[in-house]
Amino acid sequence: MKIKIITVGKIKEKYLKDGIAEYSKRLSRFCKLEMIELPDEKTPDRASEAENQQILAKEGQRILGKIDKREFVIALAIEGKQFPSEQFSHLMDEKTSQGFSTLTFIIGGSLGLTPEVKSQANLLMSFGQLTLPHQLMKLVLIEQIYRSFMIQQGSPYHK
Template sequence: MNIKIVCVGKLKEKYLKQGIAEYSKRLSKFCKFEIIEVPDEKAPEKLSPAEMEAVKQKEGERILHKIKDKEYVYALAIEGKERSSEEFAAELEKLGTYGHSDVTFVIGGSLGLSPVVLKRAQTKISFGRFTLPHQLMRLVLTEQIYRGFMINNGSPYHK
């Protein structure tokens, strides 16, 4: 299975990089795993709704350029469906079983994802109603993907 995270912006915090590197290394036993960063669109603090949409659109175009037609796409979105770790693990296993060996997760920038990216996604997933920094979400998502593989392999890690 090939798993990719496409995300907006650069990861600057050393502690997040270290955590992601650790889970990436662990994931290498189960899948080909990569994280692709696309540049965030520079924007002033106060934007009109139209300016916000323009920022999301530009970031969305960059995201879509990193996704191939055959990829099964999860969009991380607050309005997405919440799952337990076990439900998520079962979904990953089912995707692999039914021929979706290329799975991509998309994490938007600080303003979220553009409508075109949300439309491209087959599934929207939410990690709850909390607002988390998108850099921290990379670590959380990477850990949950690893946890999913551990659950599917009967490991006690997830308990």
């Protein structure tokens, strides 16, 4: 199985890089992990709605260029479906059993995702109504993916 995480923007904070590296190492025994960091567009202070839409469109095109039609794509969006960890684990296992060899997760930039990216996703998923920095969301996501594999194994990691 392959897990692909597509994100917009680079992670600069060392503590986030360290956490992501730790969970990447842990995941290596369960799957092949590919992380794609796409450049984000600089958003001017007090950007107009038209400028924001142009930025979103550019970032959206970069994201769409990294998705293959044979992948099961999960886009993180605040309006998406929320899952308890056990159900998320079951979803990942189910999609693998259905023949998807790659599960692709998308985390947009600070402005979110375009409707085009969302429509290309097989599933919109939410981690709740809180607004989290997209850099922190990557760490939260990768930990939940690791937790999913541990649940599938019946490990005490998930208590």
